[in-house]
Amino acid sequence: MSPDKERREKQGWNHVSLSSPWARGIFFRTDQETRDDMDSKDERLTRMRHSASHIMAETVLSLFPEAKFAIGPAIENGFYYDFDLPRSLTPEDLAVIEQKMREIIVADVPFQREEASKDEARKLFAAQPYKLELIDDVEGENVSIYRQGGFVDLCAGPHVERTGEVKAFKLTSVAGAYWRGDEHRQMLQRIYGALFETQAELDEYLRRLEDAQQRDHRRLGRELDLFSFHEEFGPGLVYWHPKGARVRNIIEDFWRKEHYRVGYELILTPHIGKASLWQTSGHLDFYKESMYSPMQVDEQDYYIKPMNCPFHIQIYSSRTRSYRELPIRLAEMATVYRYERSGVLHGLLRVRGFTQDDAHIFCRPDQVEAEIGRALDFMMFFFKAFGFEDYHVYLATAPDKRAGLAEDWRMAEDVLRSACDARGLRYDLDQGGGVFYGPKIDVKLLDVLGREWQCTTIQFDFNLPERFGITYIGEDGREHRPYMVHRALLGSVERFMGVLIEHYGGAFPLWLAPVQAVVVPIADRHVEYACGVAEALKKADVRVEVDDRNERMNAKIRDAQLQKVPYMLVVGDKEAEAGSVNVRLRNGENLGAMSVDDLLARLQREVAEKT
Ligand SMILES: [Zn+2]
Ligand SMILES: [Zn+2]
Numbered sequence: 001m002s003p004d005k006e007r008r009e010k011q012g013w014n015h016v017s018l019s020s021p022w023a024r025g026i027f028f029r030t031d032q033e034t035r036d037d038m039d040s041k042d043e044r045l046t047r048m049r050h051s052a053s054h055i056m057a058e059t060v061l062s063l064f065p066e067a068k069f070a071i072g073p074a075i076e077n078g079f080y081y082d083f084d085l086p087r088s089l090t091p092e093d094l095a096v097i098e099q100k101m102r103e104i105i106v107a108d109v110p111f112q113r114e115e116a117s118k119d120e121a122r123k124l125f126a127a128q129p130y131k132l133e134l135i136d137d138v139e140g141e142n143v144s145i146y147r148q149g150g151f152v153d154l155c156a157g158p159h160v161e162r163t164g165e166v167k168a169f170k171l172t173s174v175a176g177a178y179w180r181g182d183e184h185r186q187m188l189q190r191i192y193g194a195l196f197e198t199q200a201e202l203d204e205y206l207r208r209l210e211d212a213q214q215r216d217h218r219r220l221g222r223e224l225d226l227f228s229f230h231e232e233f234g235p236g237l238v239y240w241h242p243k244g245a246r247v248r249n250i251i252e253d254f255w256r257k258e259h260y261r262v263g264y265e266l267i268l269t270p271h272i273g274k275a276s277l278w279q280t281s282g283h284l285d286f287y288k289e290s291m292y293s294p295m296q297v298d299e300q301d302y303y304i305k306p307m308n309c310p311f312h313i314q315i316y317s318s319r320t321r322s323y324r325e326l327p328i329r330l331a332e333m334a335t336v337y338r339y340e341r342s343g344v345l346h347g348l349l350r351v352r353g354f355t356q357d358d359a360h361i362f363c364r365p366d367q368v369e370a371e372i373g374r375a376l377d378f379m380m381f382f383f384k385a386f387g388f389e390d391y392h393v394y395l396a397t398a399p400d401k402r403a404g405l406a407e408d409w410r411m412a413e414d415v416l417r418s419a420c421d422a423r424g425l426r427y428d429l430d431q432g433g434g435v436f437y438g439p440k441i442d443v444k445l446l447d448v449l450g451r452e453w454q455c456t457t458i459q460f461d462f463n464l465p466e467r468f469g470i471t472y473i474g475e476d477g478r479e480h481r482p483y484m485v486h487r488a489l490l491g492s493v494e495r496f497m498g499v500l501i502e503h504y505g506g507a508f509p510l511w512l513a514p515v516q517a518v519v520v521p522i523a524d525r526h527v528e529y530a531c532g533v534a535e536a537l538k539k540a541d542v543r544v545e546v547d548d549r550n551e552r553m554n555a556k557i558r559d560a561q562l563q564k565v566p567y568m569l570v571v572g573d574k575e576a577e578a579g580s581v582n583v584r585l586r587n588g589e590n591l592g593a594m595s596v597d598d599l600l601a602r603l604q605r606e607v608a609e610k611t
Helices: 003-011 031-036 041-063 091-107 118-124 129-137 199-215 217-223 242-261 275-281 309-316 365-385 406-422 464-468 493-504 524-539 553-562 573-578 596-608
Strands: 078-084 111-117 142-148 151-154 168-178 187-196 227-229 238-240 272-274 295-297 300-304 328-337 353-363 390-396 427-430 440-446 452-461 483-492 517-521 544-546 567-571 580-585 590-595
Touching (some): 041 078, 041 091, 041 142, 041 151, 041 187, 091 168, 111 118, 118 142, 129 151, 199 217, 217 493, 238 242, 242 493, 272 275, 275 464, 309 328, 309 353, 353 365, 365 406, 365 440, 390 406, 517 524, 524 567, 524 596, 567 573, 573 580
Parallel strands (some): 517 544
Antiparallel strands (some): 078 187, 111 142, 142 151, 295 300, 353 483, 440 452, 567 580
16 A cells, blocks of 8 residues: 555545546456455455445335435445435435344345346346446446345455444445546545444444534534635635634735745736737646636737746746846745536635745756755745644656756755755655656645645646746856746645644644723623723734623623633723733633733744744
């Protein structure tokens, strides 16, 4: 097993992917062949999970005789099966299905494998259009089928010997899934189940699943009033509410300040460009399906940008550049638009309009190594600032089809490698996984639940400098081609915020919290004092609100906790008298009375430490 696969298996459950039902598809091999190389725990689990999917299909077909069934593979942590049903399933249905599955497991009926000619199979599945389509896809003359009890399925196996071998499982959810992942085809209902060898492992998994649901950024985005989507006016486009925009602006302000500090220049470029720009860049040839249709301006085609590189190159080449000016580092928080199929859109993690923390570094050959190193250091600086301790580095090397010279590729790959090595960054080699224009480093963040999220990318480009013919004047007075590196550290700000929300479960550290403190007056007569406290804090840039609703103090404190506000400042007669506040934290801890000055000092220290 590859280290990546192994890690995914261990952390599991986020890669419930739509990607490879076909990988386990209708290939053909004997059970003995299969069993010979199936003795590890993973393989036992795969057999059990796939068998459970058959048992689930048997149950669903008994409850809905008119059901059409599609595919039901084993996946990480469990299994699913896709059904075409006369009505939508409810949670009550899942409970019934689960109960009936348990009865089949207790009955301990055998799984039996048979071979059939395709014609025989077509008769067997005459009422099952999805199965008929699958039969057509099988290579060769025969297919294998599996029976248990009265149920029969087209299937390559392998399965456990008897239903009684299926261990701890639970049906977890129902989701829509297009037949063959194709949004132009039938929408099916996919029932997911989790399955492990022991109840303890299943319980642990379900606990993590529950934790993940609590942290789901889409749910928290709603509950904390951070952002929304308005499908009816365009899916995959984020609307940032005041609190979400506040967090985002804090991130972007911090990002800009730090970029200036380490020697980047910040630029701003247009959102649309003429077709000729995208022709020169090659995007119209190689990237068109991700671009939106053109709009007409003065009878010319203009495209909204899917990338910023061609614009940044224009700024580089707006005048002659000398070797002395290099490296030139141009950075921009730039919103781009890319077409994504509506089926793959997912909250902030996969959207159609997103903001890259993009930069392009133009440098001389002798500067490349230091520049890559600086980019990695800068990346690590940001990760630390945002509370990510763990990340996974992938180094992707030359694919078969590529632009540029072999020696450039070799040099660039060496540079990426040694820059990682020099920092003690461990990486997985993704042999041949580079883009056609250059090798790259991709970095995935590991959040507190151990899930991986693609963030940073640092990419060499041997293509665009050629296409745009950019140069600098060398020490020898002649024109030379600079190296160009694309890099985004947070990646997409939208995705990064989605990751951040889940990482912190919405409880942002003080420096990022949209509301840092709520002042809670105990009675109406304390509202005036509460407002005075808030004014004093606002003067020192604390993001503070007064909760002057006509509610009981405990209800206000509970609401502030639900809103994950870091500090609650309760004020009553005693506090008004003493010029103090009674300080509570969102975790329930009570710090007692504190003068407003002491509180302010504490808040400022905490913000500076980014905790
Ligand atoms: Zn099967
Ligand atoms: Zn770029």
